[in-house]
Amino acid sequence: MNNFTFHNPTIIHFGQGQISAISQAIPADAKVLVTYGGGSIKTNGVYEQVVEALSGHEWGEFSGIEPNPQYDTLMQAVQKVKQEGYNYVLAVGGGSVVDGSKFIVAAAEFDGNPWDILAQGAALQTALPLGCVLTLPATGSESNAGSVVSKGNDKLFFFSPLVQPAFAVLDPQVTLSLSARQVSNGVVDAFVHVMEQYVTFPVNAKVQDRFAEGLLATLMEEGPKALSTPQDLKVRSNIMWSATQALNGLIGVGVPQDWATHMIGHEITGHYGVDHARTLSIVLPAVLKFKTPQKQAKLAQFAERVLGMQAGSDEQKASQAIAKIEAFFQSMEVPTRLSDVDLGADNIDTLINSLQQHGREQLGEHGDIDIATSRKILELAC
Amino acid sequence: MNNFTFHNPTIIHFGQGQISAISQAIPADAKVLVTYGGGSIKTNGVYEQVVEALSGHEWGEFSGIEPNPQYDTLMQAVQKVKQEGYNYVLAVGGGSVVDGSKFIVAAAEFDGNPWDILAQGAALQTALPLGCVLTLPATGSESNAGSVVSKGNDKLFFFSPLVQPAFAVLDPQVTLSLSARQVSNGVVDAFVHVMEQYVTFPVNAKVQDRFAEGLLATLMEEGPKALSTPQDLKVRSNIMWSATQALNGLIGVGVPQDWATHMIGHEITGHYGVDHARTLSIVLPAVLKFKTPQKQAKLAQFAERVLGMQAGSDEQKASQAIAKIEAFFQSMEVPTRLSDVDLGADNIDTLINSLQQHGREQLGEHGDIDIATSRKILELAC
Structure with a gap:
């Protein structure tokens, strides 16, 4: 085999009821932006569990991240982060929400045109911390450093250890409501x-x-x-x-x-x-x-x-x-x-x-x- | 399967020549105590590689950690750390050296009688950072939070995420000289x-x-x-x-x-x-x-x-x-x-x-x- 360096620091909380772990996993003084997709988390009980776990935290939300998350949508979230002073992002959804949130935490701290992160592979100096509650097992994005973002017909990607989730909640119970x-x-x-x-x-x-x-x-x-x-x-x-x-x-x-x-x-x-x-x-x-x-x-x-x-x-x-x-x-x-x-x-x-x-x-x-x-x-x- | 939390933050540098990675893996301003066993690393080329990789660092050494590392030996290292102001430990050896070094980094920062770490399972508040160069694949100690220490006939153990190595170098080449x-x-x-x-x-x-x-x-x-x-x-x-x-x-x-x-x-x-x-x-x-x-x-x-x-x-x-x-x-x-x-x-x-x-x-x-x-x-x- 070839030489390699391996490092995977994401903390995994696996099993039924583990959404409650986010109350401890996110620092008490963080101001948390909860990011999600089309709202299915509001009908399957996930949203309520997240809200309960965040009861001791200051938090807000940004919804509407699409499958194949769109650059323009994500930039709206970036603007919200900057305007309202969020310093932690909690992605709640599948791979698209996690991927999109990786771009949000990178772009919110990026000194320059965020498009360059995707188009030029511009190096990140820092990023906001990210956690996630995974609702659809598929992409592996919950514990890696990669992200795929779309703009129109273009699917682009970037990698940075700075955007790898600090923790990921994997509760298989929440996947029972998937189509x-x-x-x-x-x-x-x-x-x-x-x-x-x-x-x-x-x-x-x-x-x-x-x-x-x-x-x-x-x-x-x-x-x-x-x-x-x-x-x-x-x-x-x-x-x-x-x-x-x-x-x-x-x-x-x-x-x-x-x-x-x-x-x-x-x-x-x-x-x-x-x-x-x-x-x-x-x-x-x-x-x-x-x-x-x-x-x-x-x-x-x-x-x-x-x-x-x-x-x-x-x-x-x-x-x-x-x-x-x-x-x-x-x-x-x-x-x-x-x-x-x-x-x-x-x-x-x-x-x-x-x-x-x-x-x-x-x-x-x-x-x-x-x-x-x-x-x-x-x-x-x- | 049962619920679990999994976290393994150790960075693995695997392959021939990877000992050189420690020059970057240890902060430049660290004062490093290199710990090892009976001196086999001086005959198989490992010591020289470590010395070369540490050329930009301030460092010293402590040898003589036995198989089934003995509490009394390790306490001598603890004393050395305290007296000479080391703030990083680099274990170079097999599982016994790594286990012993885990105890050293814990005991050096422990407020109380270090024996209680083993005998009472006393909780750690902090520990010095630890890295390792593994020379004998066996115990897994290079990327876990456990340590076994002996005192006379007693083999005792403790666990703490604070003593898990920050990084581990695994160069299979160095294992060719094992008996x-x-x-x-x-x-x-x-x-x-x-x-x-x-x-x-x-x-x-x-x-x-x-x-x-x-x-x-x-x-x-x-x-x-x-x-x-x-x-x-x-x-x-x-x-x-x-x-x-x-x-x-x-x-x-x-x-x-x-x-x-x-x-x-x-x-x-x-x-x-x-x-x-x-x-x-x-x-x-x-x-x-x-x-x-x-x-x-x-x-x-x-x-x-x-x-x-x-x-x-x-x-x-x-x-x-x-x-x-x-x-x-x-x-x-x-x-x-x-x-x-x-x-x-x-x-x-x-x-x-x-x-x-x-x-x-x-x-x-x-x-x-x-x-x-x-x-x-x-x-x-x-």
Whole structure:
């Protein structure tokens, strides 16, 4: 395995009733801005629990952070923070609310044009502290340093340890009110996060491989159960902890990483508004098929260890593994082809132009997915 | 799974050459006391690397921390810290040096009799910052909050997040100079740490179970290789990362834990000076045999997932699993019976009296291993 530095300081409060932990987790003298999305937290009991936990604190709220959080919306929150003097942000929601709140805590303290944080990768000197109550297990944003923010058709991202949440409350109970579509998207998003860090080429990193395989096996086992028995809290608990572990940095230390599926998927969301996870379930099979020769060893290992396939050559195992991944996505009721979301060959030029504009010309763990290769992958995904 | 709070803030610098990272990891204005053991770091190049990395810092040194670090030795270091005004401790060594240094950073700032930290579990208000360069993968002490300190025949322990290392350098290269005995002990110690958190009873914690199984499989695979091909750096890398993950808190969140093997083993070390890991390889098989009815489900799961056994009843799988664990210990050249270290029935009274004196009357994940049960376990271990 390769050299690495790993640091994940986020404090996790996991389990039923843990929202009450925020009363101690946030300093008593903080002035807290609670950020959230479209208001579902007001119908599922989360908002009340947060309000109760904050009863000793001075606090206000900012709602309306969208899925694929928009720069212009977030800048309204930044203005509110500055005008009203908030010095702590508590994100209550899914990955979009957490990602958006990461941008808010960065931009509120940024000396310059906040757009540069996204467009130029401008370095942060400081940021407000951030905590979160996660309501949708999916992105892993609750305990990492990354954030994806949109402006119009553009999905941009930034990373800074300064915006990593100080704490995250993970109460699986609150995920019981999610729609089937949200659950599916979350499981698939987490699954693809693991694949991006695992299905590359072997570097003899046995712990990272086995942890990744453990997460993949758990998500494939529990994902369909979350749809068939949606009130099973044990299932939701295992999914929630898997999704956090999938992108908290641990399984990715010292190993090559791919992320081509995410980069291509972001363009599909940016231009056609397809849910993030559903772009991944469309693009990943095509990436795996196109790159099978390079990824064969890890696909075969996945087939053996996670799917229990022992017979056949590595080539056969790899091909069967991709078929099983597609079947898993179908069992999760997400699309696996562009045609499933009414897109096709006619849309590829738009996506390719956008990849080019965003400079995504060396994707994948070998940096060899150029624009022409991305076009072939999208053609395979039709 | 059960509710939990998880926090592991230690920064890990992993890989060849990472000792140089301490120059940045320790504040420039710190006055650093480098603590180490018997001087092996002076013959294997580690000392020179540390000295070079500290060239911009004011620093001194304290050597002579023993295996099973002794209270009286550590108090000499505490005196040195106070007299000479050190405000940072850098532990360079294995688990004993790290554990001992945890006590030093606690006692140096403790307002009262430092003995109470161990004897009374006195709460700490503050501690000096601690970093470490790990030279022997085994205890996990490099990224946890626990410490075991000895005084005469007594092995005592304390926990405080204040003594958890701020950073840990894990360079597998430095482990190549370890003796076969040290390598064996380290692998076995890490293996038993995982078993203590895994072989209890199922609580449907799928991620924790699979992470634990991944570590067990890796240690069983790589441990014997470390003895047969002692210069293989890849093997050492996987062992080193496994040992850290085995006891950094992650696999133990939200699940029952046992630790009876450790409690009984500590008495054997305390009274007869048997290496810590070798007490574990003696006691664990007896604990597993005696408690098979309660542990059968997890033993069978271990047999299936780690050992690949598919045939037979759970009872048969559990029994075969214990036999395989003993065989693994034998392949690591560690004892599995008291008689292997020239102890036997005659020594049990001493050990039992000591367990009683230390109040270890409710051991195990059910708290049902009383003194009479510990006696039966020791009889089984003869």
